[in-house]
């Protein structure tokens with residue numbers, strides 16, 4: 001897991017304490033300094049965890065003109081500047097430098113926004129953004145802005161290249177597109193993208209310097225979620241990017257929660273039936289059940305029971321693939337075996353692997369066994385499930401830790 005250490009530099013003791021508590025409540029590890037000297041001491045100490053980010057009060061008693069910012073940027077620490085000085089000159093001077101963002105302490109929302117920015121710094125290294133513009137200079141400019149907030153940036157010089165990239169890469173969460181480009185314009189590109197990528201999985205922000213008052217409406221009607229008029233200021237750019245990325249990520253998380261079991265992240269029962277509908281009737285399937293699982297809970301506690309379930313889920317994922325497994329409920333799992341052939345040897349090998357494994361838990365070592373029921377070559381999935389369940393019952397009756405096959 002990556003570092004959650006956040007350097008917090010603030011000379012006002014009550015603000016320092018309040019922000020420190022806020023960071024701790026979110027699971028961050030704040031390292032506090034109330035002057036540039038103390039900050040440098042922490043930065044020069046190589047013994048600790050690497051820093052995830054810094055929240056910096058711009059004016060410090062021993063660095064009244066923001067000198068501490070240069071120290072942080074020189075060391076490439078992603079820095080959020082939080083300051084009571086929100087005059088235009090300071091704002092512009094700070095935003096010209098590669099800071100994550102500039103947050104004036106105008107009201108209590110500044111602290112909530114700081115937390116949102118920290119979450120972004122944490123998650124952005126895995127968030128991909130596609131920048132579409134025929135000008136390499138503008139692509140470069142947008143890329144360096146996005147890189148400040150650690151986004152992964154992919155570039156396309158025209159609409160066709162953008163469509164090819166999006167078709168091949170479903171992990172892209174945001175597209176920023178210019179309007180006037182040779183070939184396909186930005187509005188047309190939006191509608192082409194929406195043929196295969198819905199708003200729930202990808203946000204689009206149109207960008208244009210056009211004086212046409214209908215431009216933003218044309219973008220939005222073609223499927224864009226937002227619009228920026230060039231030239232825009234950095235703060236507006238970051239606000240819109242953040243809002244759109246958060247929106248898509250929240251929807252993706254909701255969709256995942258509906259599909260996946262919360263504990264193990266395996267597909268749930270509903271997702272299993274959706275898979276069958278999508279991919280058709282499997283050749284065979286197996287139902288697996290941990291033997292005497294209640295005893296594990298009773299003897300070691302529910303958290304160890306949960307660890308055992310997660311461990312087994314990981315092994316199932318590794319052996320059969322995430323898409324071929326599901327947690328049906330409790331300690332019961334289903335494995336789909338799409339290919340014709342005798343499924344018994346595969347499942348017997350899996351059973352033996354589980355029985356031989358020693359699982360390290362927070363309460364010491366643990367071993368467990370599985371009973372498995374298998375059914376194959378039946379006309380529909382409900383019959384397969386019924387038969388596999390009956391075989392599982394047989395395996396339990398016959399003494400557990402075995403595979404019974406119909």
Ligand SMILES: Nc1nc2c(ncn2[C@@H]2O[C@H](COP(=O)(O)OP(=O)(O)OP(=O)(O)O)[C@@H](O)[C@H]2O)c(=O)[nH]1
Nearest residue numbers: 289290291292293294295297302303305306330331
């Ligand atoms: N820790 C944990 N326990 C769970 C979860 N879901 C169900 N259980 C427990 O799983 C246990 C299942 O017990 P039983 O159905 O009696 O089965 P068993 O003890 O495995 O016995 P056999 O299946 O007959 O070998 C119950 O104690 C449930 O409380 C979960 O998500 N986490």
